[in-house]
Amino acid sequence: MAAGDLFSGVDLISPAEFAKEKVLAIQEYALLVWRSLGNLFRHPVYWGDMLQQADLIGVGSLPIVVLTGFSIGGSLALNSANTLQRFGSLSLIGQLVAVGMVTELGPVITGLMVSGRNASGMASELGSMVVTEQIDAMRALGTDPTKKLVTPRVTSTVFMLFFLTIIADACGLAGGAAVSSLLFGMDWHQYWSSAWQALVFRDVFTGLLKPVLFGFIISTIGCYYGMSAQGGTQGVGRATTQAVVASSILIIVVDFFVTRLTMTLFGYH
Amino acid sequence: MAAPPTPLEMPAPYVAGSTEPVIVFEEVSIGFEGKQVLDAISFRLARGETKAIFGVAGSGKSTILKLALGLLKPDSGRIYVLGEEVTQMSEEALFDLRRRIGMVFQESALFDSLTVRENVAFRLLEEGNVPEEEIDRRVREALSFVELERTVNMFPSELSGGMRRRVAIARAIITQPEILLYDSPTGGLDPVTSTTIIALIVKQRDVYKTSSLLVTHRLQDAFIMATHYFDRETNQLRALGSGAHGEVPMTFLILRNGKVIFDGDIDELKQTKDEYIREYIS
Numbered sequence: 001m002a003a004g005d006l007f008s009g010v011d012l013i014s015p016a017e018f019a020k021e022k023v024l025a026i027q028e029y030a031l032l033v034w035r036s037l038g039n040l041f042r043h044p045v046y047w048g049d050m051l052q053q054a055d056l057i058g059v060g061s062l063p064i065v066v067l068t069g070f071s072i073g074g075s076l077a078l079n080s081a082n083t084l085q086r087f088g089s090l091s092l093i094g095q096l097v098a099v100g101m102v103t104e105l106g107p108v109i110t111g112l113m114v115s116g117r118n119a120s121g122m123a124s125e126l127g128s129m130v131v132t133e134q135i136d137a138m139r140a141l142g143t144d145p146t147k148k149l150v151t152p153r154v155t156s157t158v159f160m161l162f163f164l165t166i167i168a169d170a171c172g173l174a175g176g177a178a179v180s181s182l183l184f185g186m187d188w189h190q191y192w193s194s195a196w197q198a199l200v201f202r203d204v205f206t207g208l209l210k211p212v213l214f215g216f217i218i219s220t221i222g223c224y225y226g227m228s229a230q231g232g233t234q235g236v237g238r239a240t241t242q243a244v245v246a247s248s249i250l251i252i253v254v255d256f257f258v259t260r261l262t263m264t265l266f267g268y269h
Numbered sequence: 270m271a272a273p274p275t276p277l278e279m280p281a282p283y284v285a286g287s288t289e290p291v292i293v294f295e296e297v298s299i300g301f302e303g304k305q306v307l308d309a310i311s312f313r314l315a316r317g318e319t320k321a322i323f324g325v326a327g328s329g330k331s332t333i334l335k336l337a338l339g340l341l342k343p344d345s346g347r348i349y350v351l352g353e354e355v356t357q358m359s360e361e362a363l364f365d366l367r368r369r370i371g372m373v374f375q376e377s378a379l380f381d382s383l384t385v386r387e388n389v390a391f392r393l394l395e396e397g398n399v400p401e402e403e404i405d406r407r408v409r410e411a412l413s414f415v416e417l418e419r420t421v422n423m424f425p426s427e428l429s430g431g432m433r434r435r436v437a438i439a440r441a442i443i444t445q446p447e448i449l450l451y452d453s454p455t456g457g458l459d460p461v462t463s464t465t466i467i468a469l470i471v472k473q474r475d476v477y478k479t480s481s482l483l484v485t486h487r488l489q490d491a492f493i494m495a496t497h498y499f500d501r502e503t504n505q506l507r508a509l510g511s512g513a514h515g516e517v518p519m520t521f522l523i524l525r526n527g528k529v530i531f532d533g534d535i536d537e538l539k540q541t542k543d544e545y546i547r548e549y550i551s
Binding site: 044129132133134136137138139140141142143144 | 363
């Protein structure tokens with residue numbers, strides 16, 4: 001079989017063209033981010049749309065965040081207890097769950113859950129508007145789509161993810177408490193006091209900085225892929241998948257760097 | 270051919286005898302993915318004039334409208350709209366200019382999460398300082414113009430293709446823009462519905478005398494527009510007498526291979542010797 005037959009129907013792209021496309025995509029993403037932030041200081045600010053998005057993103061994501069937070073906290077306690085029992089340190093379970101949930105699992109799991117639910121939602125909604133010319137119509141009617149559609153989504157996601165993460169942390173701690181007391185017979189008060197004492201400023205700061213960054217990633221990536229959707233319904237589907245994949249990967253990568261950065265800032269080695 | 274009644278009595282922006290251009294294209298070129306779509310085209314749209322743009326699929330008809338609105342930037346050439354050079358304007362400045370222009374998109378492009386009222390009133394709602402009673406009154410008037418008063422609380426998904434197109438016209442005219450751009454307003458519609466839409470466009474043209482660019486691939490639509498006028502007394506379209514011209518100037522622009530091959534009125538079109546055009550209009 002000739003090489004031509006093998007690749008027939010496949011669009012091959014030169015490395016230079018590929019690199020150019022990626023650089024252009026980064027440039028467009030940076031411009032969208034810049035404009036979405038700049039719009040906060042330009043009239044009009046769409047408070048109504050922000051509130052609507054906050055309800056959609058925040059209240060709408062609450063059940064999955066509560067459920068996953070509780071389950072992850074419970075699983076963390078279960079796994080930790082297994083190891084701690086071997087060293088006779090079961091009393092440390094509260095500390096482990098608290099630090100693990102607040103600094104790492106709470107923000108990351110909440111970020112991934114909201115990413116799966118909302119980055120996809122934003123990409124598909126905006127993508128559909130692009131392919132049906134609704135975005136062009138909005139521009140033609142004299143309204144800036146970045147101001148009307150992107151800025152409210154970015155603001156609301158950042159704001160709501162912050163509080164969703166706090167709720168997930170609390171649910172995770174509650175899940176850990178339930179497992180510790182019901183399965184391992186640990187004293188309820190001992191669990192909560194050890195969890196409370198384990199948390200220091202750096203943990204809380206890290207745990208609350210991450211959702212702000214993750215919220216920003218989820219919303220800007222979701223909106224970027226939606227606004228740059230091409231090629232009808234197939235293009236919308238592709239944009240949706242890419243938005244979830246890209247935001248999930250970025251959340252995990254950024255999580256690592258933020259953890260390292262806060263460790264350096266607070267003198268942890 | 271019956272046309273709907275005219276409830277709106279707004280001042281027409283048309284100045285009789287004025288030939289001041291509202292849209293000017295000067296040597297405008299644009300290409301996509303290596304293909305030249307428009308190649309140094311030039312034309313003018315005078316105030317109060319209606320110009321129908323023809324061409325085969327992919328000839329750049331819709332691109333002309335998007336360029337005029339500043340939704341696309343040309344590779345070269347200059348475009349002036351209402352005296353402003355859109356090719357040099359920032360997106361922010363373009364939003365102000367676009368508020369003076371109405372556009373009817375090919376597939377209507379209604380906001381599917383908004384009701385008909387919210388779609389039609391979109392511009393007024395965005396202005397933020399128009400009282401609710403004023404918005405309701407103007408929505409009713411605009412919908413009455415397109416005979417769709419009863420759809421006010423419906424969503425676009427509940428409307429037929431023709432009704433959506435009429436709502437799009439109502440949305441475009443509610444602020445009484447200085448220019449109207451129609452992108453294939455009858456595309457994909459059955460002949461009866463197409464005639465209704467054309468009747469509305471003729472009515473809009475003859476009542477408000479708004480300068481308009483109309484993109485279409487249906488020659489018969491443009492011929493109806495050129496050979497009929499809207500009779501306000503009987504609320505009907507009436508045929509103009511042989512050789513007679515309507516009150517509003519109507520011209521034709523034909524594109525081929527990215528070039529303008531014809532720009533003139535119906536008499537010039539009928540007398541053209543160009544083989545391609547003769548075949549096209551036959």
